[in-house]
Amino acid sequence: MSALAAGDRRRLSGPASLMLVAPFVLVLIAVFCWPILQLLSASLFDPDFTLRHYEQVLTSEFTLGVFLRTFRVSFLVACFALVVGYPVAALMRSLPPMGAAIVGACVLIPLWTSVLVRSFAWTVLLQRNGVVNEALQGLGITSGPLSFLYNEAAVVIAQGHVMLPFMIMPIYQSLRAIPDELPRAALSLGASRTAVFREVIWPLSRPGVVAGFLMVFIVTLGAFVTPALIGGPRSLMLATLISGEITENLNWPLGAALSAVLLVMVMLLIGLFSRFLRFGRVEM
Amino acid sequence: MADVATRTIDTAGMGADVSIRSLVKRYGPVTAVEDISLAVASGEFLSVLGPSGSGKTTVLMCLAGFEIPSAGSLHIGGREVTALPPNRREIGVIFQRYALFPHMSVRDNVRFPLKMRGMARRQAEAVVEEALATVRLSGFGDRLPAQLSGGQQQRVALARAISFRPPLLLMDEPLSALDKKLREEMQAEIKDLQRRLGLTVIFVTHDQEEALTMSDRIAVMSHGRLEQVGTPEEIYGNPATSFVARFVGETNILPGIVHRRSGQDGTVALDGGGEIAVPLPAERRLAEGSAAEVMLRPEHVAVMPAGSGVNGLAARLVGHSFAGATVALTFEAAGGQRLVARRPARELAGLAPGAEVVLVPEAGQARCFARTGQGA
Numbered sequence: 001m002s003a004l005a006a007g008d009r010r011r012l013s014g015p016a017s018l019m020l021v022a023p024f025v026l027v028l029i030a031v032f033c034w035p036i037l038q039l040l041s042a043s044l045f046d047p048d049f050t051l052r053h054y055e056q057v058l059t060s061e062f063t064l065g066v067f068l069r070t071f072r073v074s075f076l077v078a079c080f081a082l083v084v085g086y087p088v089a090a091l092m093r094s095l096p097p098m099g100a101a102i103v104g105a106c107v108l109i110p111l112w113t114s115v116l117v118r119s120f121a122w123t124v125l126l127q128r129n130g131v132v133n134e135a136l137q138g139l140g141i142t143s144g145p146l147s148f149l150y151n152e153a154a155v156v157i158a159q160g161h162v163m164l165p166f167m168i169m170p171i172y173q174s175l176r177a178i179p180d181e182l183p184r185a186a187l188s189l190g191a192s193r194t195a196v197f198r199e200v201i202w203p204l205s206r207p208g209v210v211a212g213f214l215m216v217f218i219v220t221l222g223a224f225v226t227p228a229l230i231g232g233p234r235s236l237m238l239a240t241l242i243s244g245e246i247t248e249n250l251n252w253p254l255g256a257a258l259s260a261v262l263l264v265m266v267m268l269l270i271g272l273f274s275r276f277l278r279f280g281r282v283e284m
Numbered sequence: 285m286a287d288v289a290t291r292t293i294d295t296a297g298m299g300a301d302v303s304i305r306s307l308v309k310r311y312g313p314v315t316a317v318e319d320i321s322l323a324v325a326s327g328e329f330l331s332v333l334g335p336s337g338s339g340k341t342t343v344l345m346c347l348a349g350f351e352i353p354s355a356g357s358l359h360i361g362g363r364e365v366t367a368l369p370p371n372r373r374e375i376g377v378i379f380q381r382y383a384l385f386p387h388m389s390v391r392d393n394v395r396f397p398l399k400m401r402g403m404a405r406r407q408a409e410a411v412v413e414e415a416l417a418t419v420r421l422s423g424f425g426d427r428l429p430a431q432l433s434g435g436q437q438q439r440v441a442l443a444r445a446i447s448f449r450p451p452l453l454l455m456d457e458p459l460s461a462l463d464k465k466l467r468e469e470m471q472a473e474i475k476d477l478q479r480r481l482g483l484t485v486i487f488v489t490h491d492q493e494e495a496l497t498m499s500d501r502i503a504v505m506s507h508g509r510l511e512q513v514g515t516p517e518e519i520y521g522n523p524a525t526s527f528v529a530r531f532v533g534e535t536n537i538l539p540g541i542v543h544r545r546s547g548q549d550g551t552v553a554l555d556g557g558g559e560i561a562v563p564l565p566a567e568r569r570l571a572e573g574s575a576a577e578v579m580l581r582p583e584h585v586a587v588m589p590a591g592s593g594v595n596g597l598a599a600r601l602v603g604h605s606f607a608g609a610t611v612a613l614t615f616e617a618a619g620g621q622r623l624v625a626r627r628p629a630r631e632l633a634g635l636a637p638g639a640e641v642v643l644v645p646e647a648g649q650a651r652c653f654a655r656t657g658q659g660a
């Protein structure tokens with residue numbers, strides 16, 4: 001048995017631990033912080049210092065509309081993932097270990113396939129001559145193809161699906177932390193199954209719900225692939241707008257300003273809710 | 285709401301009688317409980333005692349309604365409850381690990397069953413305060429369970445389980461997580477509470493001392509079956525099987541052969557040499573010549589100096605351990621047979637290791653059982 005395994009709580013000294021993380025910090029500065037700083041400076045110097053681009057971002061009805069839609073869609077995506085994900089997490093909790101592992105694998109394996117592939121799969125399902133339309137017509141429910149794609153609802157469903165693991169896993173963790181005796185005790189004290197859920201299970205799983213909700217919401221704010229493929233121009237979202245400004249309009253300063261505003265908002269959100277996100281303990 | 289209140293008062297002081305009829309519980313190929321029948325009287329304190337895995341928890345969980353029996357029926361207060369969901373059984377259940385709701389204050393925990401019954405908040409507050417006072421935890425209402433010691437948490441669980449005045453309390457090793465001193469305190473408190481409220485209590489434990497001190501009757505289980513049901517005195521003094529004799533209290537086990545049997549008495553020739561007189565009641569089907577084992581409690585072994593002329597087993601003192609008022613003396617008899625005698629400490633005087641003695645079983649106290657494959 002090594003000293004560490006035995007739970008030895010000796011701490012490294014400050015300087016020593018700094019030296020240990022130094023290489024990582026340097027790489028992070030070089031490939032992450034530096035480009036972000038450059039982006040920020042691109043939004044502020046054109047070529048002299050100016051707030052013109054920020055003014056454009058924050059006063060244009062069009063960009064404000066995109067911001068609003070992005071927040072609305074992200075919120076709906078998080079709601080959708082919660083409604084679909086909670087029962088899955090509850091199912092995993094109720095299964096014996098083997099069953100839970102199988103469902104858990106089904107939840108996690110999609111994470112290893114590219115978001116691109118998953119989004120394309122949705123277009124195959126939802127397009128005018130796609131699987132869903134063919135089936136509906138084949139069954140005689142509809143006479144002609146319906147347009148499922150290129151609207152917010154499609155984005156919410158597809159992005160919600162992509163985000164599901166981020167919702168299910170924290171909820172599952174918090175459900176698993178509830179010992180079996182608690183719902184049993186509640187039952188023996190006269191609670192109905194609904195009351196057991198309302199009074200015991202739900203409040204005790206709320207940390208997982210909050211963590212999953214915030215995670216899905218924040219990640220979707222900056223999501224690019226799925227909204228771009230599924231959403232179309234009428235449900236334009238922020239990341240797609242930024243990419244358009246930079247790659248099509250070649251308007252780097254505006255794209256940079258949009259990015260900076262998004263970045264600040266995300267950081268504010270994380271700062272506000274960091275105690276729910278439990279970054280200190282990665283549990284997956 | 286008024287009817288809740290009246291019912292609460294109605295059931296106070298009236299424990300329910302419980303009847304378990306031919307209960308069987310299987311988990312796949314495992315039979316956890318095999319055909320148990322047991323009647324518990326109103327207001328009785330019954331302990332279920334048995335080694336780990338003997339099926340104690342399973343019996344309790346069937347009674348509470350968390351497990352569905354594979355066969356048999358359960359009756360509480362004259363009502364069949366075999367298929368009744370747990371939330372409609374009106375049973376207080378105490379779990380080994382307290383099972384307090386960690387997100388609720390002590391007060392809200394105790395109020396929970398009242399809230400589930402739709403009792404008005406004001407009225408419930410009074411009942412909660414009374415329940416907390418009963419377990420001597422007045423003033424702790426605003427704390428969270430995590431801010432209490434183990435003993436206090438178990439008392440909150442107790443208050444919560446009695447606040448809705450169930451006529452039956454089931455407890456699954458409720459004290460095993462507490463240290464010895466606290467455990468003894470809580471034993472007295474639970475016993476006192478049970479008497480005051482007239483509750484029927486079924487108390488699962490694997491601690492035989494706990495069962496002996498607290499119970500009106502004890503049901504001893506092994507391998508999913510009932511070995512014996514009786515008062516503590518019967519269980520200790522007159523074990524029905526060699527399992528009970530071994531499991532409850534200390535005992536010396538002496539293998540031998542039934543040598544002579546006449547009426548209710550007989551003698552057993554010990555394998556190590558020597559002979560011992562034993563009562564052989566008719567229900568013990570032990571023919572002359574059959575393999576038997578004699579069980580002798582240490583306090584029933586008298587120690588005489590060698591050559592004093594009394595009949596007994598010659599032995600030599602090999603060790604002793606002092607336990608306050610008494611001393612446990614370990615002897616080696618012929619054939620390497622070990623025996624322990626528990627005597628008042630003063631009798632140790634004059635005995636040194638190596639001393640030759642004669643061990644004399646107290647008349648009528650030895651018990652004889654058929655020797656089965658498992659023993660000796």
Ligand SMILES: Nc1ncnc2c1ncn2[C@@H]1O[C@H](COP(=O)(O)OP(=O)(O)OP(=O)(O)O)[C@@H](O)[C@H]1O
Nearest residue numbers: 311314315316335336337338339340341342343490
């Ligand atoms: N849910 C279950 N699935 C399968 N087997 C079970 C289950 N619960 C209990 N058993 C088995 O049933 C038998 C009796 O278990 P039980 O928990 O009733 O024993 P116990 O007397 O309470 O033991 P302990 O003193 O260790 O708590 C054991 O062999 C156990 O493995």
Ligand SMILES: [Mg+2]
Nearest residue numbers: 340341342456
């Ligand atoms: Mg048990």
